[in-house]
Amino acid sequence: MIAVADTSPLCYLILIDEIDVLLKLFSKVVVPAAVISELLHEDAPDAVRGWAANLPPWVTVQENPIRSTAGIEKLQAGEQAAILLAESINAELILLDEKSARRVAAQRGLRITGTLGVLSEAATRGLVNLPAAIDRLRSTSFRCSPSLLKAALDRFTAR
Helix, strand or coil, rough: CCEEEHHHHHHHHHHHCCCCCCHCCEEEEEHHHHHHHHCCCCCCCCCHHHHHCCCCCCCCEECCEEEEEEEECCCHHHHHHHHHHHHHCCCCCECCCCCHHHHHHHHCCCCCCCCHHHHHHHHCCCCCCCCHHHHHHCCCCCCCCCHHHHHHHHHHHCC
């Protein structure tokens, strides 16, 4: 399965030391150049900048698609590029966390998951301890509703 990744899921998976689950979940992870620029930004955490400066071989960086941004111009550059790239390569999945970007991607017919979805799928496959990963996620600036975190944990513990 080919997945296109936006900045936020990559950033948080790096910060909680679970970035390698992407390699185990997807046959190919494609990232637009705009996302790499955001990961390398001087305000990004050191671990994130270090990862982006030395990308693992399983990450493919592609130039930002040159297509109309009509309907997505209010999104950040990385989100715009990820959505356009996912459309242009017919990716099976796009990794997005921001609600507005998820809404736009859904309207455009893209299949979406985010950081919690990646961690939940990895936990289902026995690749991640979900409660521990969520505890580490809570120690970052990751934001989502407490009910969403609880639902992810409840789905996992109900198995």
